[in-house]
Amino acid sequence: MQQSLEQIHSNVKSWLGESIPFINKSLQQSLTVETKRDRRDLVSNIDKQMELLLTAKINECYPTHQVLGEETANSFQLGTLEHLWIIDPIDGTANFLKQKDHFCILIAYYEQGIGKLGYMYDVVNEDLYHAVYEQGAYKNGEPIRRPEAIALEEGLVSCDARNWCEQPRFQKLMKHCFDIRYFGCGGIDSIHVIQGKFAAFLTSVSGPWDKAAQMIFAKELGLKLVRFDGSEVDHLTGGDYILANEGCIDEILSIMKDV
Amino acid sequence: MQQSLEQIHSNVKSWLGESIPFINKSLQQSLTVETKRDRRDLVSNIDKQMELLLTAKINECYPTHQVLGEETANSFQLGTLEHLWIIDPIDGTANFLKQKDHFCILIAYYEQGIGKLGYMYDVVNEDLYHAVYEQGAYKNGEPIRRPEAIALEEGLVSCDARNWCEQPRFQKLMKHCFDIRYFGCGGIDSIHVIQGKFAAFLTSVSGPWDKAAQMIFAKELGLKLVRFDGSEVDHLTGGDYILANEGCIDEILSIMKDV
Structure with missing residues (x-):
């Protein structure tokens, strides 16, 4: 992995690690829930707070990078997009609220329009899946093999x-x-x-x-x-x-x- | 729990514990798969072997009890049904084969037609759910609360x-x-x-x-x-x-x- 990507990867892992206690605590609390497009499209205060938390981490480490997040997309200003982060702080909000399981955090980092780092973090199982441009994909650091062809x-x-x-x-x-x-x-x-x-x-x-x-x-x-x-x-x-x-x-x- | 049920419960837990290494090993092997009613109704050699293994354990401890299992149901002889075990050695065989996840072992113990002990064992997560007649249900030994009403x-x-x-x-x-x-x-x-x-x-x-x-x-x-x-x-x-x-x-x- 090129030096800077390695550094970014290391940062993302530590941000995710720091966000776990916040989410786990939220699973014990009563949450504020709103609907978006329709009655099935839910957002909670935790979605919003998680997005702020991750955005703050990115801004702190990489002040020139842009962040496009699900919950603040409406205010997103299209810039040069040289360094772009795309995040879904809680993917699967209905599951998060109704099951307290089967939701995840999605993070992608793009440079000049090319996807360099992708993350899918299964919070409850504490399984981190990540992919690196031209260097494969991993589950908890172990390489994921290309799936065999399935008819x-x-x-x-x-x-x-x-x-x-x-x-x-x-x-x-x-x-x-x-x-x-x-x-x-x-x-x-x-x-x-x-x-x-x-x-x-x-x-x-x-x-x-x-x-x-x-x-x-x-x-x-x-x-x-x-x-x-x-x-x-x-x-x-x-x-x-x-x-x-x-x-x-x-x-x-x-x-x-x-x- | 009445004395004999406690003893039975203790036995079931030890049978399940002993079957884990067998199933985990099978997840690494290539298996023999057959279809039953249609192309989507699968059975593997592991389903059959697991049923034999559990049946042997029951017969050993409780030689007078009857066992009705999914894979040997055709040869089941209706007896007095005083003490009846009903088992599905691998519930979710398609998931077992295609995902190596999201399958479970189901065991029920009935006395005189009354369900006394029920088990659902999520093998991959190693989570044991059990219910005892008039004494509630448990996840890994911790009581499960009655779910709140859901519209x-x-x-x-x-x-x-x-x-x-x-x-x-x-x-x-x-x-x-x-x-x-x-x-x-x-x-x-x-x-x-x-x-x-x-x-x-x-x-x-x-x-x-x-x-x-x-x-x-x-x-x-x-x-x-x-x-x-x-x-x-x-x-x-x-x-x-x-x-x-x-x-x-x-x-x-x-x-x-x-x-």
Whole structure:
């Protein structure tokens, strides 16, 4: 790892370590919860405080870097984007609130538009997944192997069936895969794809923070991360995406064309 | 706990402890996999060996007791059923094979038709959940509190959307709940209901081994375990069932009536 990335990586690990007691404490407290787009899109005071906490750490170490976070995205000023951090302080807020489990922290660091470091931190299990540009992906410091190819009929696919159960193309996808699963947290679902436990994860709604880290993992592990129509994903824009094993991406895209 | 139940409980814990190295070793090996009813209904040599191992332990300690296990159910001889063990050696075989996670061991002990001891053992997390007739339920020896009431619109519901996405009553259920989740392992999904993390779990196919333990947990924790039509479940027969929080069972049953 180049010197500066190593330093950044070391800092991120210590920020995450420092945030654990804050989150664990919050799991014992009653929280303030608001809705965003609809009744299912929740945000708590902990999401906001975690984002402030991480942003403050970044600003302190790297005052010239920009930070794009889920909870403060509306006030984000597009700058030169030379050094950009993209963060989701709590991915899976509904799980955080209702399960106190199956949520994670997502962090990505981009230089000149290139994803250099990606993090998915499974808080409750204390498992840190990270990916480094051209240097692979790791779980708690141990290399993650590229998943073997998984054919769709053999693979578990994670998708939001509630939203899609009336759409023929999703019905077809569900019938053609081995079976569906759904954690309801893009980070946790993605962690299962990068380890070859799931064949694919699909989501129709995302912000940059929901895939900026995953894009770096996908590149390092030979996975595909594309839009439902097969086109490339930009780490700065929102929309639908599929994170999939190379053994089934073509079949999934072929099914997704059947509108 | 009455003296004999305490002794049985102590034995079950030691059997489970002894089976862990066997399962952990199997997770590193290539396994023999067969299909049962259809391509998605898998059984491995480990399921069968685990059932033999547990049955041998029961026979050794309690030679007069009967054992009804998922993998040997076809040869089960209905006896007096005075002392009956009902076991699923690996609940969630597809997860066991494809994820090496999110599977569990289910064991129930019935005396004269009354569920006395129920076990759900989350193997990978090494979490043992057990319930004792009229004495509550426990996670790793610590009491599990009765879950608070969860209204359907606030609750996460676990169900097999792949099978049901074309059925209006399930579409309605999915729209009315907060959101769906799905581990694809009845035991692991049930573990989330008994802890109040999910509001309900529904399955259309089950054997006695898929609910015999859960019925004991439900009774101890004030949860409902009934058929889709609201009728009582018998621990010796198969079929559909709902395990649900008391705060949403009525609404779920009302939706399930809309065929």
